Structures are given as C-alpha cells and as structure tokens.
C-alpha cells in the first residue's frame with residue numbers, strides 16, 4: 001500500500017494553552033477525500049487551521065513524505081496544501097479574473113490553462129469574469145474562494161464549511177463542484193451538514209468537543225445517525 005498523503009500523530013491544537021483539539025491520529029490516502037463532522041465548537045476549523053500552520057499544534061504532521069509541523073503556512077502551501085477558510089475570503093476590490101490570476105504563480109500559458117479549468121468548473125464565475133468580487137452573490141464568492149485555492153493546483157485542499165450561510169440550492173452547486181474537484185484532488189472537508197459532506201467524501205471523522213469519537217465510512221454514518229445526534233454529544 002502506498003504511504004498516505006497526510007498522516008497526523010498525536011496532533012493537538014490549542015489557543016493560548018487552552019485545548020481545542022485533543023491529541024488525535026488519522027491519515028488521508030491520496031484520492032480518498034475525508035470529511036470532518038461535528039457540532040458547533042467541536043474543533044473542525046481548529047484542526048484545519050492547525051494543519052495549515054494557522055493555530056498552535058503539538059504532535060506530528062507528515063505530508064507527502066515530509067514532516068511539516070514546524071513549517072510556516074507559506075511553506076506548507078508551497079508543498080501543496082491549500083486552505084479555504086470559513087467566510088469566503090476573496091479580494092473584494094479585484095475582478096473575478098484578477099482574483100484567480102494572482103493565485104497562480106506560473107507562466108502565462110499555464111495560468112490561462114488553469115483559468116479555463118476554473119471557469120469550466122464554475123460557469124457562473126466565467127459569466128462574471130470582469131466584475132469585482134464584492135459584486136458577486138455569497139455563493140459565487142464561495143465558488144471564487146474555492147477556484148482561487150485550486151489555481152495553485154494543491155495536492156490537498158483543506159475546505160472549511162463551504163455550505164455555511166448559503167441557500168440550499170446554491171450549497172448544492174458548490175458541493176457538486178467540490179465533488180468534481182475530489183475526483184482528482186484530495187479534499188479534507190469540515191462540515192456541519194453531514195448529508196452534503198458525504199456527497200463529497202466517502203470517509204469521515206467525527207469530532208465531539210475536541211475529541212475524535214469516530215472514524216469510518218459515510219455508509220456507516222448513514223446507518224448510525226445517532227453518531228451525529230445531540231443526544232450523543234451530551235452523553
């Protein structure tokens with residue numbers, strides 16, 4: 001079996017010494033996207049932020065054969081990790097095209113190829129090519145944030161709550177695009193909306209108040225909905 005793309009061992013995340021994620025182990029094999037499920041405050045975002053070097057961690061993080069736990073965020077990005085945080089951060093004053101172009105540090109020809117691919121994935125962005133990002137709807141801004149991350153051609157995409165605050169129909173469009181991305185880029189997806197998340201990833205972790213309480217298949221979670229129920233969290 002080939003080595004996992006990402007492997008964490010004894011990884012914890014804390015803010016000013018206050019733990020948000022207790023030491024946990026898991027690994028992600030290239031091509032097998034995983035979703036992190038859990039209620040408000042479970043530690044999903046903290047885990048993603050720790051992996052990206054945006055929150056303090058202890059423990060080991062091995063990515064694509066190298067130990068990255070001590071690397072800066074920029075170096076982790078250079079090694080092939082991209083992060084789309086909650087809240088659709090885009091450059092509001094720049095056009096859609098400019099937002100995408102500045103995210104690809106490659107030659108003009110390759111940049112154009114990636115832009116074409118982004119527009120093929122998100123036709124709504126192609127239609128707004130020269131509009132400023134602030135003029136886009138919330139769903140389109142989320143699409144732009146994802147498309148920006150993909151301009152770097154990451155090996156691993158860390159995606160935080162893509163459906164948050166979106167109308168169901170728009171959230172479905174965004175999830176459909178992520179499912180298409182997952183066909184050739186590995187995604188580690190944090191979501192509260194389990195049914196949407198499990199359309200993208202066949203494997204899931206469940207966090208409960210900073211602890212990893214389940215690791216298994218989407219099918220098993222569908223069979224055991226109590227895993228995600230408030231009653232379980234309170235037990």
Ligand SMILES: Nc1ncnc2c1ncn2[C@@H]1O[C@H](COP(=O)(O)OP(=O)(O)OP(=O)(O)O)[C@@H](O)[C@H]1O
Nearest residue numbers: 015019020038039040041042043044045046047192
């Ligand atoms: N910047 C921060 N400083 C201090 N504590 C934080 C910070 N961010 C999160 N926390 C705490 O860490 C814990 C985990 O929060 P986190 O945001 O990772 O959960 P989450 O699963 O992403 O929740 P949500 O579904 O609401 O996004 C919570 O107790 C939260 O209060």
Ligand SMILES: [Mg+2]
Nearest residue numbers: 044045086161
């Ligand atoms: Mg969160």
